[in-house]
Amino acid sequence: MFKNYLKIAWRNLWKNKAYSALNIFGLGIGITCACLILLWVEDEVNYDSVFSKQDLIYYVPTNQTFEGEVYTFYSTPGPLAKDLKNEIPEISKSSTTSGQEILLANGDNGINRYGRYVHPDFLDMFSLTFLEGEMNTALSRPDGIVLTQETAFALFGSDKNILNRVIQINNEFSFTVTGLIKNLPSNVTFDFNWLLPFERFELGEDDMSWTEEYGNNFADTFVELTPNANFKAVDNKVRSIIGSKMNTTNNSPNEAFLHSIKDWNLRSDFKGGKKVGGLIILVRSLVFIAFIILLIACINFMNLSTARSGKRANEVGVRKVLGSSKKRLVGQFMSEAIILAGISALFSIVLLLLLLPSFNILVEKQIELRLFEPIHILSLLGITLICGLLAGWYPALYLSSFRPAQVLKGVSKSQGSASVIRKGLVVTQFAVSIVFIICSTIIFQQIQHVRARDVGYEKGNLLNVAVSGNMIDKFLPIKEEMIASGTIEDVALTNSNMLSSGNNGSGLSWQGGSDTDDVLVRFRYVSPNFIGTVGLEFVEGRGFNNDAIVDSTNVIITQSFAKLMGKNSALGKTITRGNTEYRVIGVVNDYLYGDLYGNGKTGPVMFFNNADYANTMYVGLKPKSSATAALMVVENVLRKYNPAFPFEYRFENDLFNSRFKDEELVGELAKIFAALAIIISCLGLFGLAAYTAEQRKKEIGVRKVLGSSVSNIVQLLSRDFMGLVVIALFIAIPLAWWFMSSWLERFAYKVSIDPWVFVAAGVVAMIIAIVTVSFQAIKAALANPVKSLRTE
DSSP: OHHHHHHHHHHHHHHTHHHHHHHHHHHHHHHHHHHHHHHHHHHHHTTTTTSSOTTTEEEOOEEEEETTEEEEESOEETTHHHHHHHHOTTEEEEEEEEEEEEEEEETTEEEEEEEEEEOTHHHHHTTOOEEESOTTTTTSSTTEEEEEHHHHHHHHTTOSOOTTOEEEETTTEEEEEEEEEOOOOSOOSSOOSEEEEGGGSSTTOSOOGGGGOTTOEEEEEEEEEOTTOOHHHHHHHHHHHHHHHTTOOTTOSEEEOOEEGGGTTTSOEEETTEEEEOHHHHHHHHHHHHHHHHHHHHHHHHHHHHHTHHHHHHHHHHHHHTTOOHHHHHHHHHHHHHHHHHHHHHHHHHHHHHHHHHHHHHHTOOOOOOTTSHHHHHHHHHHHHHHHHHHHHHHHHHHHTOOHHHHHHTOOOOOHHHHHHHHHHHHHHHHHHHHHHHHHHHHHHHHHHHHTSOOSSOOTTEEEEEOOTTTTTTHHHHHHHHHHTSSEEEEEEESSOTTSOOSEEOOOEETTOSSOTTOOEEEEEEOTTHHHHHTOOEEEEOOOOSSTTTTTTEEEEEHHHHHTTOSSOOTTOEEEETTEEEEEEEEEOOOOOSOTTSOSOOOOEEEEEOOTTOOEEEEEEOTTSOHHHHHHHHHHHHHHHSTTSOOOEEEHHHHHHHTTHHHHHHHHHHHHHHHHHHHHHHHHHHHHHHHHHHHTHHHHHHHHHTTOOHHHHHHHHHHHHHHHHHHHHHHHHHHHHHHHHHHHTTOSSOOOOOHHHHHHHHHHHHHHHHHHHHHHHHHHHHSOHHHHHTTO
16 A cells, blocks of 8 residues: 555656645755754754763853952962862862963974863863873873874874874973874864973963962863762852952852853853853754744645645545545655655755855854764654655645545535635745844844944954064064064054953052952053054053153053043052052053943953063054055064964954854854745745636636736736735734844844834835746736636
């Protein structure tokens, strides 16, 4: 029987090639879209899954309170990891880590790679796979370094047995390779390419005592709990330890807490010291969208199938007369639906192979299809079966319910609720399409709104170069030669990128202020010409003297800091930090850093005339100079004074735009989904229009005989469909408004929702519907009425 079902199903699909192709195309697009989303979701959900101790490993952030508001920071004091392990029995292992990019060199072959300084426990906590060397001894010697496969290949090529090979770090120190570990996958939160003993943190520094002070938060802290540990009990102990070390109460505004490895990627957004979501919101949204895309693809199948019901009515009548039961007919039509879904799945595999490279570029990942993995095979089969059942149940029940006496007499099946269902399905499709159009438009507006805001400095012609080697020592000749080229306006050093929150602290006091101890202040250590290079403007006062000694106890502050010092001018007032008093010599405008979606109220910033610990060089290009020529100048000068290090740079504008990566991804996906939903919805509307034209062909023939023009008939057939789009518009507008209002609530600085967006979406939907329906309407209107009426 089943073989007979398959044979007849295949014949019917082959007989109606055009409609079968439309169904396969619609379902195939839906399955492809859902598979791409689920592959991305799988990659995000499986972040850090390479580490086998997922139930035991925790990151340790800190909550700190300033001016009554709780901030969550990922940096912790250096001694915290050691004290957690020593004082809390349930913590079996711990490691302080700090990340840095350094130059690794094998002879003349030098590469910049990011890695971490770690304690030995780190190796076992993260279950790193050693290909050469021993885990227990790899970091036991102070000059030992552990490399990943990729880093070792970049340094030594295809050479084998790299153990005990000597490499140079930062063109100054020699280290011996004591371990080779397997590459980590791309979906890990805390990535690294090399590991060094934490004791070698800040290479070359003589005095590292500051790393053992609880007042300095600079490191990442990881801990491993014992298998039977009670999380809540351990977390409570962790929360009290910083307060006890800093001689404060248990209600200390500075507390550490445990953050599970399972939440690092998906749930790492904090507000007021509490988790408020993160990437998990996007993951859930995209899973919902995948379901919606599949649903409208199935709706399209239903409409196209019922549109052909007139062609199969006689077949159903004959089958019933010959003894076929409704159950067998349902089985027949469901078999057709599942076969068609299977063919659509095969078509989607082809689309996936073609589209996955472009999708990877869009989402900035290296996702692989891995089709023959059991979980992927089962998932694809599951999606195919669900689509077949979901898309086929209504057509199967509808077609199998035809009465043989009526259909064999040529009497059409009464429309009734079936017509309402078909129209409702089309309304659903277009409502979803309109929601996608509106959402993608508003997301685009929000991104452009933030991009266009005044950041307070000149980011357009600003080049960002990472400081390496002896760039600080040779800064003056580097600066002079760059400026002498005629393409560079100015050059400066700083310890923090403009967009970064950077170093911060509290406990300062100043003239004209009260209750200043818990005010969070950002610290910037800069070269004298920094203010002019980045384009900050003086509100009052002057800049730093080129002689750092002259201004060693002078500072420049931002307007927000000046307001904290009272109504009068801040110039000449003193700020006390620790045992040192600093005098304010200049006030500059506030500028945007940290949260670019914030309300624009930036915290106070304090600039010191000291670039000894700079990590960034800013190069200001002249407005009309060629960027290519300027880059050549910068590269040539740095190769002259810093030859061992490769030239790497980024434009500040690009760094600024990269901060909108997640929002841009949402916007791009929304546009793609809008286009796909429209295409699939048009197929559904096409099917309903074909069905309507089929049902009303005799009416159309009579109207033509009585003198109706082609335009009158087209208008007659199109009117009902435009009504469906209008209904969809009334459903979609409040839904889209609610979705976007909820999404925009995340941002303090946001665009307002303009009514024209809804109007534009409605007009676009109407035009698309008119174009889609017109094909069938004109075809029906041009048909020969003699052929339509010859059976009467």
